[in-house]
Amino acid sequence: MAKNYTKSSFKKKNMLPKKETIDFLLNYSKALSVINYKRMKFETLLN
Amino acid sequence: MAQILQDSILVSNYIKGDECSLGVLIxxxxxxxxxxxxxxxxxxxITEDIFQDTFIKVIKTLKKGNYNEEGKFLPWVMRISHNLVIDHFRKNNRMPKYDNNGDFNIFSVLSDTxxxxxxxxxxxxxxxxVRRLVDELPEDQKEVLLMRMYQDLSFKExxxxxxxxxxxxxGRMRYALINLRKVIDKHNIVLTN
Known part of the structure; x- marks a missing residue:
């Protein structure tokens, strides 16, 4: 039987971000607010 | 098509303040x-970091009202992540890392100076x-340059x-440097080690 020495390409299964990353993003989104003042935009993070 | 439509609706809902829409999109x-x-x-x-940075950029852009590609949410996000991947490789090229695993070679870190x-x-x-070029400068400029660069005096001194x-x-120092550069450019002098 022929041996295959090539590296297997990365497995597609389980290719998902961690739950913590997604939680962080959702919390970041809730905490971020953009304030418009005279054509300027200010970002504020309210944690 | 329904999918694209839904994305655009979710995006506009999110812009209007519906935080849950972002969760669905992610x-x-x-x-x-x-x-x-x-x-x-x-x-x-690194994937985790870039994924996070991608969506931070998405969130900021949407909240600032700078998003104008309705109906093309996924390609837009993919483009952001693609750009961040490029940034990552650029950054790593500027600051090469040494990995200490496996057959670590000490000479990759220590070099003969x-x-x-x-x-x-x-x-x-x-x-x-350089000395010959400096000698060509007007006397007042040469004097300042020698004191500054070779004797390490402050401008006050x-x-x-x-x-x-x-x-x-x-001013004399400035003109000395300008004149040096001019001569170097004019005569195509290469001063590199």
């Missing part, structure tokens, strides 16, 4: 975006050329020694 596209990033960087932790014979010769030649104001000394 949930819907996380696998494709994450796999795409991983296929480029082949490292779980002494110049070899060839480099010593080149260094001497360059220094001699130079002004005291030469009896001119600090501003004049600064």
């Amino acid at each position: 949930e819907r596209h996380k696998q494709r975006i994450y796999s795409f990033i991983y296929s480029k960087v082949l490292d779980r932790d 002494d110049l070899n014979a060839e480099k010593k010769i080149i260094k001497n030649q360059v220094e001699r050329d 130079i002004s005291e020694k030469t009896g001119v104001s600090i501003n004049t000394a600064l």
Whole structure:
């Protein structure tokens, strides 16, 4: 039987971000607010 | 088509303040975006970072009202992640890392700082050329440049020694450098080691 020495390409299964990353993003989104003042935009993070 | 329509509705809902819409969008596209990033960087932790940075950028852009590609949410996010992947590789090229695993080679970190014979010769030649160029400068500029670069005096000390104001000394230094550059450019002199 022929041996295959090539590296297997990365497995597609389980290719998902961690739950913590997604939680962080959702919390970041809730905490971020953009304030418009005279054509300027200010970002504020309210944690 | 329904999918695209739904994305655009979710995006506009999110812009209007519906935070849940973002959760749905991330949930819907996380696998494709994450796999795409991983296929480029082949490292779980870096993928996680780039994925996070991608959505931070998405969130900021949407909240600032700068998003104007309705109906093309996924390609837009993919483009952001693609750009961040490029940034990642650029950054790593500027600051190469040494991995200490496996057959770690100490000489990849420690290098011989002494110049070899060839480099010593080149260094001497360059220094001699610079000296000759400096000698061509007008006397007042040469005086300031020598005091500053070779004697390491401050401009205050130079002004005291030469009896001119600090501003004049600064100006002479400036013109000395400009003139040196001019001569170097004019004669195509290469001063590199």
